[in-house]
Amino acid sequence: MTVHIIVDEARYTDIMEPVKVRAPSIRDVARIAGVSYQTVSRALNDSENIKSSTKERVLEVVEQLGYRPNQAARALVTSRSRTIGVLTSQVAHYGPSTSLQAIEEAAREAGYLITTTSLATSDYYAITDRLEHLMSQAIEGLVVIAPQVRVFDAIRELDIRIPLVTLDSTGRNDNSSLSVDQISGARLATRHLIDLGHRDIIHLAGPQDWIEAEARMRGFLDEVIEADLNVRAPILGDWTVDFGYHVGRELTRFRDFTAVFAANDQMALGLIHAFRDAGLDVPRDISVVGFDDIPEAAHYWPPLTTVRQDFVEIGRRSIALLLGELGGERNRHHDQISPELIVRDSTAFRR
Amino acid sequence: MTVHIIVDEARYTDIMEPVKVRAPSIRDVARIAGVSYQTVSRALNDSENIKSSTKERVLEVVEQLGYRPNQAARALVTSRSRTIGVLTSQVAHYGPSTSLQAIEEAAREAGYLITTTSLATSDYYAITDRLEHLMSQAIEGLVVIAPQVRVFDAIRELDIRIPLVTLDSTGRNDNSSLSVDQISGARLATRHLIDLGHRDIIHLAGPQDWIEAEARMRGFLDEVIEADLNVRAPILGDWTVDFGYHVGRELTRFRDFTAVFAANDQMALGLIHAFRDAGLDVPRDISVVGFDDIPEAAHYWPPLTTVRQDFVEIGRRSIALLLGELGGERNRHHDQISPELIVRDSTAFRR
DNA sequence: ACGACATATGTGACCGTACACATCATTGTC
């Protein structure tokens, strides 16, 4: 019995191995349908001049053979890959990953595929390496989410000539860009604290080399200076909740402040945790504002006052911009999305 | 002056327009380097039989021309796309997006690119549509993260013959799979509550059509039945924090339970929020356990008892499995990753 | 000095598709 099975398997491989299991090509379809390969092509790309009965017959054969057009061949001859590259940092964060998903959906609807590559570190070599990696795939357009400062240098250096959309709030680049107005978002948050009577406000910023972090910091500083408060140097964080917690522990040793504006919700959560550990109540003793309005923010304790960004909209608009450029749109667009202050319970009047 | 510039520009376009700005091909490189295109190919694919001086010269020209091999052409002739497809649901969640990032990194190191497509809904048509979409790109392998039940049906139906790795804890499929042992993870959580003296435990599950949700539910039921407690039908959730909150509000109307095991950390957070709103203290009045151990879980109030999954490891191992199959590994592997119970402050002895 | 052999380089064919153009079939017009 066992022997039989083994023999069977052996015979199987003997027979199967030499048979080229090549996928059916357009010519196979043509032959079976009794037409020329060009006619098959017409049937597939719903061209004008084809009799509907022919088209039907061809599509039947296509179905029957499980024929799939070879994209590589198509890309080769049309020099269109129908692929958009996305360079993103830290996809594991809520914002970028939400935008990424929206981008993928919008791109798919337009018939594009997304190739993603992410940036764990921010060193220049890694950035160029990822960009090269994407470019080698003949992507037709590039979206950069959550960009770091050096990304722009790398793009310039590599002389990337394809349509490019970035989330750039600085406006200092000549590609199309979509900016959530981080500066005004940060100003809203800061102004809110000032309006509540706070005079000693600390800013827990994101990493210096992130464009968004930089913009939020600038918004904070602008507002603080305008209100003529004394300016404290922001603390540079790394976006993580753990970092927020550690900073919070340090800060409680001094208590020379009554409010903190964190550059994202995660760090705000860490801060609140540390303050509570030290016996400080938020918002009674210290007010905390976050940034992003991730879905959990409303359910933190206390529910977090924060600045909402519409990440889905960001993703959609990025692709809309990119498709515009791919469609031959000449001039660069600078779309703006406005963030919104969401007041919850982590902020209160200064006592 | 102005006129001059305009004239110059006009001439520029006149001259430039007809010139095909085609990217340099391997033959261009060959011509300039004074060798045959085959030699260029050898230089690029570091083949054995090439004089190092020739190779050097060729690579210099490659650099100078900014030549990039056309992947479409290469894919066409080798029928290798060097691309791995990833089908993922709800990338915006921490787990999947973390795994995705790890997958991308691991794949990149092995010289593969990742093409992602995500599944917002779970309807069958959407699934086959996405799979078709991926298959049309001639991906060499497929990874399915956070799979839904119907994904397997779709894969079978579409007769997908490429190497496939799924996160499947059921073991009922014949592809290679990687299973975080969700069942034992859920049992750990449930056992922990039972050990604390809880007798009336509610399970807030994930959506029924998710494999992971199903497995966690089974683990919960197994443990409850084994301990001979009366079995309550789990509540089916949707993974979101808002849903957790609403369920929590409903539950407080009855209070015929002392503990809840939520199928993920977000829903656990929502529950806790609702309980607090109703004047119930966690863990004094009600114990809550989550699942995943997202980075924020340790900083929730109270810090959340939960079951840790190593999402990065999941991503890495998936690719390792897939690369194994791509490398000609014959037999299917079923790798297992064990989750771990992390006890924090959201659970306490039943009073 | 010669063949034997290894090393280095060149040539032809092919992968599967789309485009331009050629050809054949059909229809309407006077």
Place this chain on the structure above:
DNA sequence: GACAATGATGTGTACGGTCACATATGTCGT
């Protein structure tokens, strides 16, 4: 009923690489 106009289909070629094989060059022992 001849002819142009239009519709439907077929043929040749190019896209940019890799592979298999052919050829040129160099190295060695006898």
